[in-house]
Amino acid sequence: MLNRPFDETPVIAGHPAILDAGGRLAPWTSWTRALDLEIRFYRECPVDHGYPRFAYVTFLDGDWNAHPNRTDTIPSTQGGMGIISYLKYAELSGDARCISTARSIGDYLVKEALSPPDGRYPAFSRSTGTRERFPLPPDAGSQGDRPFEIEPDKGGIAGYALTSLFEATGEQKYLAQGLHNARVLAANQEEGDAFRSPWPFRADYRSGEGRGPVSGNMTYILRLYDALIASAYDEFRAPRAALWEWIKRYQLPSAAADGALFAQFFEDHETPTNRTAWAPLNLARYLLEKQERLDPEWRAGCDALIDFVRRTFTHRELGITVCHEQDEDKQAWGGVVATYGAVLALYAKTVGSAALAGEARQALDFLIYCIDDQGRPRDLFSSPALGGWQEDAHTDVIHNYVDALAAFPEWGSG
Numbered sequence: 001m002l003n004r005p006f007d008e009t010p011v012i013a014g015h016p017a018i019l020d021a022g023g024r025l026a027p028w029t030s031w032t033r034a035l036d037l038e039i040r041f042y043r044e045c046p047v048d049h050g051y052p053r054f055a056y057v058t059f060l061d062g063d064w065n066a067h068p069n070r071t072d073t074i075p076s077t078q079g080g081m082g083i084i085s086y087l088k089y090a091e092l093s094g095d096a097r098c099i100s101t102a103r104s105i106g107d108y109l110v111k112e113a114l115s116p117p118d119g120r121y122p123a124f125s126r127s128t129g130t131r132e133r134f135p136l137p138p139d140a141g142s143q144g145d146r147p148f149e150i151e152p153d154k155g156g157i158a159g160y161a162l163t164s165l166f167e168a169t170g171e172q173k174y175l176a177q178g179l180h181n182a183r184v185l186a187a188n189q190e191e192g193d194a195f196r197s198p199w200p201f202r203a204d205y206r207s208g209e210g211r212g213p214v215s216g217n218m219t220y221i222l223r224l225y226d227a228l229i230a231s232a233y234d235e236f237r238a239p240r241a242a243l244w245e246w247i248k249r250y251q252l253p254s255a256a257a258d259g260a261l262f263a264q265f266f267e268d269h270e271t272p273t274n275r276t277a278w279a280p281l282n283l284a285r286y287l288l289e290k291q292e293r294l295d296p297e298w299r300a301g302c303d304a305l306i307d308f309v310r311r312t313f314t315h316r317e318l319g320i321t322v323c324h325e326q327d328e329d330k331q332a333w334g335g336v337v338a339t340y341g342a343v344l345a346l347y348a349k350t351v352g353s354a355a356l357a358g359e360a361r362q363a364l365d366f367l368i369y370c371i372d373d374q375g376r377p378r379d380l381f382s383s384p385a386l387g388g389w390q391e392d393a394h395t396d397v398i399h400n401y402v403d404a405l406a407a408f409p410e411w412g413s414g
Helices: 031-043 075-093 097-112 152-169 172-188 219-230 234-255 278-293 298-313 334-351 354-368 390-395 398-407 409-413
Strands: 202-204 314-317 320-323
Touching (some): 031 398, 031 409, 075 398, 152 219, 219 234, 234 298, 298 314, 320 354, 398 409
16 A cells, blocks of 8 residues: 555555555556557657667667667567567567567577677677677777676676567577577686675686676576577577586575575666676576476576565565565566566466566556656656666566566456
């Protein structure tokens, strides 16, 4: 329930809060309508250089203008999660135009956002870059990346998304890049231990020199390996087995302790001990999707991951339990709130918890307020301006609502 008393009705992201008969926050409009409005708005995005602007610009306002002081971009996370969002929304809505949008994002990743074709990580998906450069130059690293660095886990996100796009379209160029990313990852994979993940968080693509011993997001590399193995690329069975062994032996037990092996995911942070909620939530999602096919002890793993996130990264906003990104940023950004709500919904459905389902729905109802009546989102409920980080405003949000609706279809109607 919303904190009381109020002198007046609280306003969330420009909308007066609506309460149901029990005093709980209700969405300002139905999820179905809000998501449709947002997709329609993004369909109007200007196209530059053959790509919708949100495919290659990370910081946009509500009128599609690029932020003058933020030329840095995060192509793999923004684009990879965008492809996943549009593919999932196409399946939910039956709107084939979403496949075309996913193709446009995929084309940008394949044609414009790769490292040079040599070195230890050749022609590998870039984690960061600079807008208005086609293709990204060799020294395009930005945010926390140094000019010639990539983040191996982001190649896993882009590779898995592109492989999924191939499955939806049959276009070989997407499979080719996903397969290439996987082969580069396998060639650079190390054993890992209680203090190091199988890849560093950052690496100089020329020499392979690593920076940051722990990379918390191993799930999308695992997804990429699994997708390729399912397509008869047996070369990935051994690296996949070694990666899962590290996750099972070291990373999952870390969730029941201090979570140190879930450090580092976000491109704009460099502290090697900075734990995030995004990585454990996405591992929990994969366990919930696969269950015994992934791990006979999947339930214990999910319990530990969900408990770690709830005790470490949740807080209250206007009486609603929301999730923040990481140790170093305690704001309720859209991407991680959507991720929390979706994964908690899947978990609640699986374990039969009405209380956790209610908490998941409240978080997602809260986030719906970030979409205005024209479909324009904002990245943070407390931001005075529309737009912002496109990952947090849009690309890492839509697919989470689709997952939550798969668990609880009735939530879409309001």
